[in-house]
Amino acid sequence: MAILLTGAAGFIGFHVAQVLLARGDEVIGLDNLNDYYDPALKRARLEQLQGRKGFKLYQADIADVDAVKEAAAGADVRRIVHLAAQAGVRYSLVNPFAYIRANVLGHTVMLELARHLPKCEHLVYASSSxxxxxxxxxxxxxxxxxxxxxxxxxxTKKSDELLSHAYAHLFRFPQTGLRFFTVYGPWGRPDMALYIFTKAIFEGRPIQVFNHGDMQRDFTYIDDIVDGVIKTLDNPPGPDAQGRPYRLYNIGNNKPEPLLRLIEVLENAIGRKAEKEMLPMQPGDVRATYADIDAIKNDLGFEPKTPIDIGVPRFVEWYRQYHKV
Structure with a gap:
């Protein structure tokens, strides 16, 4: 039995692959290694995976039907973890077609693949807060x-949820959507606030603080996210009252933190003060996020364990090592 993992070179996908391989699963990774952020970081993640028993990578676009079929051909794929997507809120204002292709067309390709697999036990896919x-x-x-x-x-992420719901209704293969809340940690994405702040502080540049600091986020450490993904993958949903094997979960830390407190914890971890440039709210942004995790906690026993006081210093330690600063 094999697990098809899209976005294998991505932040969350890389960490999920590590856990799956460590427990002996066969993982077929799919990633197009695009340049939304520096592909060198994606390649560095892959270096940690390639050569490990049970791992095989296909460099392919999830919106390419033939390439996706080829990656799955010849393997006994029974589970799919679909994490590949065009990420980022602000970039969607610049390049909307990238989001439609990756997030809507790409998600549909994965649904069609799962629909036609002889033994699809579960499709777990990434949604978003x-x-x-x-x-x-x-x-x-x-x-x-x-x-x-x-x-x-x-x-586009809401569209994915609607598409999955329709496929679960029509074709009855089990699916779970996961709404991730502000994931951070080692090997994280350079376009995320924590990475941007850390880089700026080390380089002696001011950090941009939007909405004049009046922001809260349910910052969720990567290990907790991966624990939720694995628990979900191993527990496919049964049919609901209408016979649809479909469900949605929030995965968050269940503790929103003020942005200024995150910055304070980051300053302490680095040992330097940040120069703050206070700015208005950015288009497409929201003031606060906060995950109610009762559903996944009650169903699967998910319990986040990592506060920012522990997670942020771990990220800074990784940053120092990776960037040699």
């Missing part, structure tokens, strides 16, 4: 309506 958009009720619950996206990225 951004789907909550303009919602003001906190914490965000999977029972909340999510009809007010404030970015194209959020709209």
């Amino acid at each position: 951004s789907v909550y958009g303009g919602n003001t009720k906190l914490p965000f619950s999977v029972e909340d309506r999510v009809d007010s996206p404030v970015s194209l990225y959020a709209a």
Whole structure:
């Protein structure tokens, strides 16, 4: 039995692959190694995976139907962890077609692949906390309506959830969508705030603090995210009252942190003060995120364990080693 993992060179995908391989699973990785951020970081992650027993990588675009079919051909693929996507809220204002291709067309390709697999046990896919958009009720619950996206990225992720729901209804193969909340940690993405702040502080440049610092995020450490992904993967949903084997979960730390407190923890970990440039809210951004995790906690026993006071110093330690600073 093999697990097809899209986005294998990405931040979350890399960490998921490590855990799957460590427990003896066969992992077929799929990644197009695009240049949304420096591909050197993606290649460095892959260096940690390549050569390990059970791992094989296909460099391919998930929106390429034939390439995806080729990657799955000849392997007994029964589970799919679909994490590949065009990420980032602000970049969607610049290059919207990249989001439609990767997130909507690419997701449909993965659904079609799963639909035609002889023994598809479970498709787990990445959604995002951004789907909550303009919602003001906190914490965000999977029972909340999510009809007010404030970015194209959020709209594509909501589209993925709707597509998956339709496929679960029509073809009855098990699916779970995971709404990730602000993931951070070693090997993280350079376009995320923690990485951007850390780089600027080490280089002696000011950091840009949006909405004049009046922001909160449910920062979730990578190890906790991976624990949730694995628990989900190993527990496919049964049919609901309408016979659909489909569910959604939030995966967050269940503890929103003020942005200024994150910066303070980061300053302490680096040992330097940040020069702050206070700016207004950016288009497509939201003031606060906060995950209600009761559903995944009750169903699967998920329990985040890593506060920012532990996770941020771990990231800084990795940053120092990787960038040799």
